[in-house]
Amino acid sequence: MNSDLGAVSACGNIRGMDRSYTELIARLKQVETSSRNVRMRELGDFRIAEREYTLYRIDLKGGEPGPVRVCISAGMHGDEPAGIEAAARFLEKSANNESLLTIFSFVIFPCDNPSGYELDTRYNALGVDLNREFNTRRPADEVAILQNAVEGEQFDHVYELHEDVDSYGLYLYELAVDSSLRVGPEIIRAVSAAGYPINLDECIEGREARCGVIAPGISRFRKTRLPKALYMARLGARHVMTLETPGRALPVEDRVTIQLMALAIALERARGRYEA
Numbered sequence: 001m002n003s004d005l006g007a008v009s010a011c012g013n014i015r016g017m018d019r020s021y022t023e024l025i026a027r028l029k030q031v032e033t034s035s036r037n038v039r040m041r042e043l044g045d046f047r048i049a050e051r052e053y054t055l056y057r058i059d060l061k062g063g064e065p066g067p068v069r070v071c072i073s074a075g076m077h078g079d080e081p082a083g084i085e086a087a088a089r090f091l092e093k094s095a096n097n098e099s100l101l102t103i104f105s106f107v108i109f110p111c112d113n114p115s116g117y118e119l120d121t122r123y124n125a126l127g128v129d130l131n132r133e134f135n136t137r138r139p140a141d142e143v144a145i146l147q148n149a150v151e152g153e154q155f156d157h158v159y160e161l162h163e164d165v166d167s168y169g170l171y172l173y174e175l176a177v178d179s180s181l182r183v184g185p186e187i188i189r190a191v192s193a194a195g196y197p198i199n200l201d202e203c204i205e206g207r208e209a210r211c212g213v214i215a216p217g218i219s220r221f222r223k224t225r226l227p228k229a230l231y232m233a234r235l236g237a238r239h240v241m242t243l244e245t246p247g248r249a250l251p252v253e254d255r256v257t258i259q260l261m262a263l264a265i266a267l268e269r270a271r272g273r274y275e276a
C-alpha cells in the first residue's frame, strides 16, 4: 500500500478499459440502464491538471433492500487497475442477482482517483497520495467529495480494492470489531489453493503479518491523514478489509480473478453469518 510510491505498473490495458475514465463511466452507466437495482449518483465535480472530472457512487440494492450493508471502493491509487476492473465486473455480475440483493445492499465507489487512473500513477495529477488525506483539515478535492458521500453511513463490511506493485503475492489488511467477522485467513487459504502466490513475509509494509494477513488494532493508528480504510472504520464500519494483489508478479487478469474470489468468499461468509 505504501511501497509503490510513484511507481508505474507493468500491466497493460484491461479489457475495454483503455485508461479512459470516460469509458469506464460509460461502461458502468450501461449496467445502470440494464438493471432497476443500480443507481449511479454524481457526487461532485473537480478540476485537476486542466481536466474536469466527476466522481460517482453506485448504489446496488433490491426492491426490498438487503439488510447487510457493504461498501466496495477501488482506484484510490491510479496504478492499481485490478481493483477497478474487479469492482466493475462485480457490478455487472451482481446487478440482477436478486438472491444476493435480498441479503446485501451495496455502495460501490468504482474509481476514487480518476486522474491517477488515466496517468497510471499512484498519486493524483497533482502528486497527492489521496489515501493519506482522509480526516485532514483541507483534503484534496477527491477526498472531500468522497468523505461527503459516506457521511452518516453505517456499513457492516467495507472492502478496499488495492494492489502492491512490490509484493510477490497477495496479502490483506483486516480490521474487525469482533473476531468472528474475520475472513482474511480463509481468503488466503483459498487463493493459495487456487495456485496463486501469497506474501508470507512476517513483516509487510512495516507491520506484523501472519500468513498474508495484517490485523492491527485500530486504536494503534494515527487519527488524522488517514487512509480511507481507517476512515471508514472510524465512521463505524464493523469489518474493513483491504486487498493487496501483487501488481507486477501476476498478469492483470489473474489479479482481477483474485480480487473477485476474495469478494465472493467474504460475501459468502457474511451471508452465512446473517442467515445463522
Ligand SMILES: [Zn+2]
Pocket (backbone or CB within 6 Å): 001, 076, 077, 080, 162, 163
Ligand atoms: Zn493502493
